[in-house]
Amino acid sequence: MLFNILALLLSPAxxxxxxxxxxxxxxxxxxxxxxxxxxxxxxxxxxxQDHVFDVSTKGNEKTIIKTIAPTRDLGxxxxxxxxxxxxxxxxxxxAVRVSLSQKLTGEAANGDISRMRWAQDYDAKIEKExxxxxxxxxxxxxxxxxxxxxxxxxxxxTFRPLDAEYxxxxxxVxxxxxxxxxxxxxxxxxxxxxxxxxxxxxxxxxxxxxxSITVKDLPDSLFSVERFSSR
Amino acid sequence: xxxxxxxxxxxxxxxxxGAIPVESKLSLSSGYRKGTWDTNRALATLTVRPEIGPIETxxxxxxxxxxxxxxxxxxxxxxxxxxxxxxxxGEHWGVSVGLQEIHWGETFGFQPIDIxxxxxxxxxxxxxxxxxxIPAPLAQFFYSFGAFKTEVVLNPRSExxxxxxxxxxIPVIANTPDPWLHQPEGGIKFTGYLDQANASxxxxxxxxxxxxxxxxxxxxxxxxxFEPVTSVGASFSSANQEWVWRGDFLxxxxxxxxxxxxxxxxxxxxxxxxxxxxxxxxxLGVQAQGDGLPVDTNSENVGASFLVRKSFVNxxxxxxxxxxxxxxxxxxxxxxxxxxxxxxxxxxxxxxxSSVADSRSPLSIFPQGPRVAGTLNYSF
Numbered sequence: 273m274l275f276n277i278l279a280l281l282l283s284p285a286x287x288x289x290x291x292x293x294x295x296x297x298x299x300x301x302x303x304x305x306x307x308x309x310x311x312x313x314x315x316x317x318x319x320x321q322d323h324v325f326d327v328s329t330k331g332n333e334k335t336i337i338k339t340i341a342p343t344r345d346l347g348x349x350x351x352x353x354x355x356x357x358x359x360x361x362x363x364x365x366x367a368v369r370v371s372l373s374q375k376l377t378g379e380a381a382n383g384d385i386s387r388m389r390w391a392q393d394y395d396a397k398i399e400k401e402x403x404x405x406x407x408x409x410x411x412x413x414x415x416x417x418x419x420x421x422x423x424x425x426x427x428x429x430t431f432r433p434l435d436a437e438y439x440x441x442x443x444x445v446x447x448x449x450x451x452x453x454x455x456x457x458x459x460x461x462x463x464x465x466x467x468x469x470x471x472x473x474x475x476x477x478x479x480x481x482x483x484s485i486t487v488k489d490l491p492d493s494l495f496s497v498e499r500f501s502s503r
Numbered sequence: 504x505x506x507x508x509x510x511x512x513x514x515x516x517x518x519x520x521g522a523i524p525v526e527s528k529l530s531l532s533s534g535y536r537k538g539t540w541d542t543n544r545a546l547a548t549l550t551v552r553p554e555i556g557p558i559e560t561x562x563x564x565x566x567x568x569x570x571x572x573x574x575x576x577x578x579x580x581x582x583x584x585x586x587x588x589x590x591x592x593g594e595h596w597g598v599s600v601g602l603q604e605i606h607w608g609e610t611f612g613f614q615p616i617d618i619x620x621x622x623x624x625x626x627x628x629x630x631x632x633x634x635x636x637i638p639a640p641l642a643q644f645f646y647s648f649g650a651f652k653t654e655v656v657l658n659p660r661s662e663x664x665x666x667x668x669x670x671x672x673i674p675v676i677a678n679t680p681d682p683w684l685h686q687p688e689g690g691i692k693f694t695g696y697l698d699q700a701n702a703s704x705x706x707x708x709x710x711x712x713x714x715x716x717x718x719x720x721x722x723x724x725x726x727x728x729f730e731p732v733t734s735v736g737a738s739f740s741s742a743n744q745e746w747v748w749r750g751d752f753l754x755x756x757x758x759x760x761x762x763x764x765x766x767x768x769x770x771x772x773x774x775x776x777x778x779x780x781x782x783x784x785x786x787l788g789v790q791a792q793g794d795g796l797p798v799d800t801n802s803e804n805v806g807a808s809f810l811v812r813k814s815f816v817n818x819x820x821x822x823x824x825x826x827x828x829x830x831x832x833x834x835x836x837x838x839x840x841x842x843x844x845x846x847x848x849x850x851x852x853x854x855x856x857s858s859v860a861d862s863r864s865p866l867s868i869f870p871q872g873p874r875v876a877g878t879l880n881y882s883f
Contacts, residue, residue, distance in 0.1 A: 365636070369701075499592055
């Protein structure tokens with residue numbers, strides 16, 4: 273009895289966590305819970321031009337990606353609401369529906385910066401674990417997501433996501449991602465760089481750099497298609 | 504006129520003071536068609552979006568100078584407001600009032616339900632509806648309840664479209680004295696949002712958007728007729744992984760005809776585009792099109808339109824080709840465009856287009872044959 277109580281007291285906090293609980297904690301490391309505005313710089317291999325976006329997010333279902341640079345792409349903004357995504361086409365002055373898997377720039381898909389929480393989108397199971405990390409295998413529980421399956425490693429001690437493989441429905445690896453440069457930002461130590469590499473053409477890579485995160489209350493009306501189209 | 508001048512002055516002073524962020528663009532374009540210069544134009548566009556408390560405002564001005572136009576050697580210029588509007592968005596409703604453009608279409612290419620603003624048919628760059636739409640003083644109201652939205656649009660004064668100078672070599676008489684022009688227009692649209700899909704139905708009372716040209720023997724030319732009509736329509740779009748499905752439908756039961764009679768005119772476009780994950784930056788689209796044209800003969804038409812879009816080198820080079828082919832008329836239209844980002848706000852686009860139209864087709868009012876054009880843009 274005493275041994276059991278001591279074992280319970282001395283066991284680490286993560287000992288009895290379910291895969292979904294691990295994922296939820298990892299999501300909290302990646303992004304604030306509340307609505308926030310994030311400035312992101314995307315740099316791709318072989319592209320001398322940086323792409324800069326202002327990303328406004330509310331929950332996991334609502335995001336606006338606003339292009340800040342390059343100047344010639346100003347106005348090419350994107351709106352995501354649940355699994356729906358629209359792109360604004362400046363020369364037509366209208367928003368058109370696009371799929372979540374369409375490329376933003378380089379190896380970064382729209383979903384890579386518009387949908388940065390896993391727990392609500394995927395069913396998780398622990399594939400393997402070692403002393404340092406869990407390897408979680410995630411399967412999409414809804415249609416229209418950027419990636420059908422994800423294999424993610426989460427550090428046990430800190431719940432920091434370390435790296436991930438993005439897979440097709442047939443388990444073919446599309447891309448590899450590394451979560452790097454952990455720094456204090458918006459009240460938590462978070463990854464400020466996501467390095468994405470094409471799994472087949474390994475010379476193709478993209479670096480998503482989070483320059484700032486500001487927690488801010490955003491109204492639902494900001495994410496209406498009508499408001500997005502009317503500019 | 505005074506209001507326009509005040510708006511332009513405010514816009515220029517706001518931009519010059521640096522108090523409000525300004526989006527600016529300079530363009531130089533030159534076109535060549537059938538052995539002669541088409542349109543040579545220098546264009547400057549300035550946009551500001553100041554927020555006054557909870558009210559979002561947008562003002563846009565452009566100024567252009569044509570040093571030649573379609574082989575006539577005509578020199579022309581224009582400085583005008585393209586937008587001057589204020590918007591407020593509440594939790595379940597929104598309002599947008601002022602000079603603006605409103606677009607309802609889902610499909611690519613002709614976008615038949617884009618009927619709220621009149622068009623510039625003279626300079627007609629086929630797909631650039633952002634340029635050839637003529638802004639109108641509109642009031643737009645939104646109200647949402649759950650997954651449904653209602654949109655009401657009111658236009659107190661319909662605008663006059665810009666007509667081609669000639670059609671098949673016959674002069675078009677400008678400034679048609681038509682009693683129906685500048686009458687109020689308006690309509691209502693209902694939209695439902697489902698999982699990865701939306702569908703709308705609408706009714707809109709307006710002046711016919713497609714110009715009906717009638718011979719005026721006394722004046723020695725063609726005179727455009729504009730009469731009130733009521734259109735009904737529907738649209739939808741839906742995404743499924745790499746596919747997006749789209750459709751637009753418009754029916755005008757009482758469209759005027761060149762003979763002075765009226766009959767039903769309709770247009771329907773249904774199709775899909777595919778952006779495969781394995782081919783980065785590639786989009787392929789195909790649409791089936793059908794229409795019943797506002798002409799006196801039986802003229803139901805069917806055709807297909809195709810789209811290929813591909814970006815290269817991290818979107819620095821974009822190529823797009825669109826093609827429309829009628830199966831019943833000799834109507835044919837195609838356009839190929841290449842756009843290259845040159846860095847530091849510069850980009851260059853080159854396009855080639857060509858059209859051939861049946862004399863019964865609305866396409867026939869536009870200049871036909873091949874055209875090439877280049878545009879150098881600088882954004883800052």
